[in-house]
Amino acid sequence: DVKVTQSSRYLVKRTGEKVFLECVQDMDHENMFWYRQDPGLGLRLIYFSYDVKMKEKGDIPEGYSVSREKKERFSLILESASTNQTSMYLCATRSPSGETQYFGPGTRLLVL
Amino acid sequence: GEDVEQSLFLSVREGDSSVINCTYTDSSSTYLYWYKQEPGAGLQLLTYIFSNMDMKQDQRLTVLLNKKDKHLSLRIADTQTGDSAIYFCAAVSGGYQKVTFGIGTKLQVIP
Numbered sequence: 270d271v272k273v274t275q276s277s278r279y280l281v282k283r284t285g286e287k288v289f290l291e292c293v294q295d296m297d298h299e300n301m302f303w304y305r306q307d308p309g310l311g312l313r314l315i316y317f318s319y320d321v322k323m324k325e326k327g328d329i330p331e332g333y334s335v336s337r338e339k340k341e342r343f344s345l346i347l348e349s350a351s352t353n354q355t356s357m358y359l360c361a362t363r364s365p366s367g368e369t370q371y372f373g374p375g376t377r378l379l380v381l
Numbered sequence: 382g383e384d385v386e387q388s389l390f391l392s393v394r395e396g397d398s399s400v401i402n403c404t405y406t407d408s409s410s411t412y413l414y415w416y417k418q419e420p421g422a423g424l425q426l427l428t429y430i431f432s433n434m435d436m437k438q439d440q441r442l443t444v445l446l447n448k449k450d451k452h453l454s455l456r457i458a459d460t461q462t463g464d465s466a467i468y469f470c471a472a473v474s475g476g477y478q479k480v481t482f483g484i485g486t487k488l489q490v491i492p
Contacts, residue, residue: 302480311484312424312469317477325477359423367478368412368431370471372424 272296273373275360280378288347290376292360300363301343303327303335305356306375312359318343350380383407383474387483394491399457401486403470408451410472415444415455418467418485427455427468457488465490 276291294301302317304327314327316335324335332354336344347354360373387403405413411432416424430437430444430453437444443456453472457464470483 300478304482309484312482314479317479319477327479361424361480363478363480367473368429369426370414370480371426372416374423 273360273362273371275358275373275376277376278374280376282347282350282378282380284351284380286347286350286380288350288378288380290345290347290358290360290378292343292345292373293341294343294362294371295341296362296364296371297340298362298364299340301337302361302363302370303333303343303345304359304361305329306359307356315345350378352380354378355380383410383472383479383481385470385472385481385483387468387470387486389484390487390489392489392491393460395460395462397460399455399460399464399488399490401455401457401468401470401488403453403455403483405451405453405470405472405481407472407474408448410451410474411478412473413444413446413453414469414471414473414480415442415453416469416471416482418469420466424469460488460490462490462492464488 272295303315304312318337334346358376363370384406414429415427441458467485
């Protein structure tokens, strides 16, 4: 079974803080994704990466950056957290064939 | 870009069949997924279907794809209270094989 883990289930940060959300997968998948999930808006793609050191903007990249130094790890960075970034953040990885996409358990971030 | 739409809410009685519908806009979509999300949890992949298939059955789950109408449905037979969750439809399309999600359908199962 594919395992996707995220560093924290719940996180509380203050406005202006730098926030790191870590995601690790154990299946050597090349494609990894960061989404945020908000009530009434579904899942929106923030960034994705199709290889080490490669990254592409998703639909809502503003206020975020990412890092992919190793294949198994994809980090989402909030350079200066704001209250409108309070959300559930979900990491995902996709199998090489593209058939299946697996999600981590999510990190619920509250920015005060 | 791709747009995926699904109804917000469905209520069924325990033991009945549930049918959750979804439409998508990009006719070149390659895969279509159904995910289940229970409260406070991440998304669990339930099943997927290739765009060249019409139907896929997996135990209590049946996925029907009408490619002409760009319509996807998920049927859950003998719905149980444990099936209460939000169900997301998603479509894969484009050069980077981007996944676009619907807003999610909340399934309520009444005992």
